Amino acid sequence: QVQLVESGGGLVQPGGSLRLSCAANVNIFSFPAMAWYRQAPEKQRELVATLTRGDTKNYADSVKGRFSISSDYAKNTVYLQMNSLKPEDTAVYYCNAEGNTHYWGQGTQVTVSS
DSSP, rough: OOEEEOOOEEEOOOOOOEEEEEESSOGGGGSSSEEEEEEOTTTTEEEEEEEETTTEEETTTTTTTTTEEEEEEETTTTEEOSSOOOGGOOOOEEEEESSSEEEEEEOOOEOOOO
């Protein structure tokens, strides 16, 4: 069974940085793509960034130039580096493994506030 465990969330001031990690118990290279989503209170879950097996990266317009997705296949871990954080980035961030079935982590809370 695929398990994804996110970590790295927390409270940060506006303009600050955080790096989220998503550790998998399987070979993440077996998935066509890995992704990060987020869900703010009373809002729908939205796609933040994707990383394909071919190393193509895509970002939501709202995070372009500030967030960066990467992976360490040796560690079966995907990262989301978040810089210049804004209050509107506050959300629960979820890791997703995209295959024939989508697998989700439990989420990690990111709060951007002064």
